Amino acid sequence: MFVGVGASRVRDLFNKAKANAPCLVFIDEIDAVGRQRGTGIGGGNDEREQTLNQLLTEMDGFSGDSGVIVIAATNRPEILDSALLRSGRFDRQVSVGLPDVRGREEILKVHSKNKKLDRDVDISVIAMRTPGFSGADLANLMNEAAILAGRRGKDRVTLKEIDDSIDRIVAGMEGTKMTDGKSKILVAYHEIGHAVCATLTPGHDPVQKVTLIPRGQARGLTWFIPGEDPTLISRKQLFARIVGGLGGRAAEEIIFGESEITTGAAGDLQQITQIARQMVITYGMSEIGPWALVDQAVQSSDVVMRMLARNQMSEKLAEDIDNSVRQIIDSAYEIAKNHIRNNRECIDKLVEVLMEKETLSGDEFRAILSEFTDIPSDNVNRKPIRELIEA
Missing domain, CATH: 1.10.8.60 (Helicase, Ruva Protein; domain 3)
Incomplete structure (x- = not known):
């Protein structure tokens, strides 16, 4: 019943624009109709592709003095049809990133x-x-x-x-405060483990606060504040994030024993595995070498792009990647466990204060930690952003 309605509306739109020239036509979320053709079922004759074909035809038929300018917006430019992006149609692209x-x-x-x-x-x-x-x-x-x-x-x-x-x-939303003593103590050691391992590893962002107040799915949280906008991140910083992310699991294992480790580190393990894999296959920060190991299309979050991409990786290279990722995580985990072993007295004191106050600010945390051990200078004496801007 509605076949051809999209194409008809595109024709009406451009006829109206030409009648009101000079005129601007703005199309928001153009990926809804401008997605790459040939990816659907039905031989490329579905309604969306007819709408796109009509849009391409209308834009191609402009004379130099038509007085109609077409502007479109999307947050998924990688899936747009190549015919849309050729010269004469959308030939000028302006990227608007997140603000600094x-x-x-x-x-x-x-x-x-x-x-x-x-x-x-x-x-x-x-x-x-x-x-x-x-x-x-x-x-x-x-x-x-x-x-x-x-x-x-x-x-x-x-x-x-x-x-x-x-x-x-x-x-997420603030949850109900914990009343179970055993769970609360375990979460406290977990979060202090994050904070201590991160602070004692050179290159990590400073701790902003540690809290036992649940939010969303998390039973407790450790917050960090970046010393500068994270546009370029060094290998040392990425590795420090992995060490800090493993600090919670390391604290559980060292303090309560391997049989008492919990499911609380599930989110941490996902994050640090993703960072380590990106270090290997995207940033070239492993023994394999400084080259991109996987096509960008294979890593794309878009299902269609991943289906169309051909993964030409050999079994040997896939095995090398897995070994490199594991080596990075294993070495970071050993460092995290050493931090916990070497600072047990300090961790016990921090947990005692955290259990009493439920939230520790970054300054309070560092004041207690500095009584027991030296904090790396680049984790404390970073230039604030305001000084960098004025410089």
Whole structure:
């Protein structure tokens, strides 16, 4: 009944645009109709492909003085049909990435104009704390903080509301506090293990806070704040993240015994395995050598792209990759276990304080840790982002 409706609407759209020239035509989420042709079932004659063919025909028929400019947006440019991207159609591409620290600061100023902020709230500090946030995330952050302030009966948004909003956006809703003593102690050692191993490994981001308050699926959380925008990451930093990620499991094994390790490290193991695999196959940071070992299409998150891509990897190379990934993780795990063994007294003290307060700030954590051992200088004396910008 509706066959050809999409193509008909495209014709009507461009006829209307030509009648109103000069005119701008904006197509949002163009990947909905502009996906690569020939990937569907039915011999390429489905409704979506007819709509795309009509769009290609209309754009190809423009004369130089038609006065119609077509602009489109998508967050999946890799799956667009090649005919759409050729010269004469969408021949100019503008990539809009996630904002850097300066961009986040300016975006936060826009979204905080209509909100009353406490005088202690520093927009630049919030920008430092939110790497990887998009403009929509930052708008959501300020709205969540305003809602929390209203619920708590405050007439201004304070740092407490902003901190809680960041935690909620990143990790999920706050859960019910733990009452079971055994589980709480185990989670406390797990989180302190993360914090200690990360802080004592050169190259890791500083600890921002350690908490036993559950959020989402996590029973406890250790937060880190990057010293600078993570656009370029060194091998030392990636390896330090693996050591820090394994700190929780290492603490469980060393302190409670191998038979008492829990399922709490499942998310950590997924993250560190992904980092180690990327170090080997994408960044060339292993003994195999500095070359890309897997085609980008094979690693793509798009199912169709992965189906179309041919994986030409040999069995020997796949085995070498697995061995390299395991070697990176095994060496990191040994370092993590050594950190736990060598700092047992300090860890016990930190867990005691954490059990009492339920949340430790980064400064409180480092103050206690520095009483027992030296902290690597590059994990403490990093230049703040504000100094780097002014320099």
